[in-house]
Amino acid sequence: MTAPDMERLQLTPAVADALAALGWTADDARVRDAAPTAARGHGLVVVAPPAAPYGAPALAGVVSRLASEGGRALLIAPDPELAEWGTLAHALSRASALRVQTAHGVARAARRLRSDALDLLVASPAATGVLLHRGALKAGALTAVVIAGPERWEGLEALEALMGDGAALTMDEAVTFALTLVSQP
Secondary structure (H helix, E strand, O other): OOHHHHHHHOOOHHHHHHHHHOOOOOOOHHHHHHHHHHHOOOOEEEEEOOOHHHHHHHHHHHHHHHHHHOOOEEEEOOHHHHHHHHHHHHHHHOOOOOOEEEEOOOHHHHHHHHOOOOOEEEEOHHHHHHHHHHOOOOHHHOOEEEEEOHHHOOOOHHHHHHHOOOOOOOOOOOOOEEEEEEEOO
16 A cells, blocks of 8 residues: 555554555455544444454454554454454554454453553453453453454353443443454345
8 A cells, every 4th residue: 555545544654554464455445444534543333254264354453553552452253253354353453553452261361451561452252351351351451442343252241241221331431442353134
């Protein structure tokens, strides 16, 4: 992508290059619509086929925002898609200084969260629930939440823990935006 493309899309050069390496161009409508919206920290709903690659433009915006402004993000994905989303998050952040963890279990993620050694956590709904319950994941410290494929989750406990009655997080608190990726009907 050219410098004007990156500026228009509000992507850092490293993230723009990673997105281009994944086959996306600045001319693609999904890139033009999702990347700058997510990079600005605005709420966004992406309706796309149920596969992580379709979420790349929006996630690139989230990663660019984290890389340029700091903060901590959580990407909650269905268990069967966790590795795919983790691979995508790592690919988009590889050339940045962001610290990314795919939580296949909770022990390492909990240690990294507690030691403030994590910028982007990719976790299943179940792992998210455990990390919230144990106090390792502080919902109020999140600057972005990506909710991938909630209609494919086995349970909604993690989402309820984040957003439910008396939860650690309300819509007007510390989360800058929630990016919801849902499958196309």
